[in-house]
Amino acid sequence: MKFNYDKKTLIITFIITILMLFVGIKFFKSFEISKGFWKYLSLFFSLFIIFALILSYLFSPERVILGDKLIIYRIISKVYIDYSKIKEILSADAKELAYSSTKLFGNSGVFGYYGKFQSNKLGIYYLYTRRISGNYVILKTIDKTYVLAPNDVDLFMKNLREKCNL
Numbered sequence: 001m002k003f004n005y006d007k008k009t010l011i012i013t014f015i016i017t018i019l020m021l022f023v024g025i026k027f028f029k030s031f032e033i034s035k036g037f038w039k040y041l042s043l044f045f046s047l048f049i050i051f052a053l054i055l056s057y058l059f060s061p062e063r064v065i066l067g068d069k070l071i072i073y074r075i076i077s078k079v080y081i082d083y084s085k086i087k088e089i090l091s092a093d094a095k096e097l098a099y100s101s102t103k104l105f106g107n108s109g110v111f112g113y114y115g116k117f118q119s120n121k122l123g124i125y126y127l128y129t130r131r132i133s134g135n136y137v138i139l140k141t142i143d144k145t146y147v148l149a150p151n152d153v154d155l156f157m158k159n160l161r162e163k164c165n166l
Helices: 007-033 037-058 094-099 153-164
Strands: 061-066 070-074 079-081 086-093 101-109 112-119 123-129 135-141 145-148
Touching: 007 037, 007 101, 061 123, 061 153, 086 094, 086 153, 094 101, 094 135, 101 123, 135 153
Parallel strands: 123 145
Antiparallel strands: 061 070, 070 079, 086 135, 101 112, 112 123, 135 145
């Protein structure tokens, strides 16, 4: 099942991408006129900005696959979850969870929402979504909690419960 962007995520991604490219170009132009240390510092920042944008896209969750294992598909660093480790499957309102959570390490809006987060309700959890609206699926495993946002939450939960025998 695919993860689609919502309007807010698209707007955030567009604005941040344009701003970062603008700043990156300014740093690169500064590289041409600067001398010594400042020349290399401006080059470093322009490359850093481009690298950060590319990584944000590459780590963004694209879809979830229910195969031999549950696979959270990203261009790099796919996440595999064994069905036997899933102990509980829940649904939660995306906005309620998002506004009650703190980001520990991750991305909040550019090409999606993903990374390590914490909330009073779930404790530490790993978020893999491309939207901040609708409902999320919460997967509690033996050792971690995952939050996903497939397009059709009810169908996904039904199919996942069949795979997990829950």
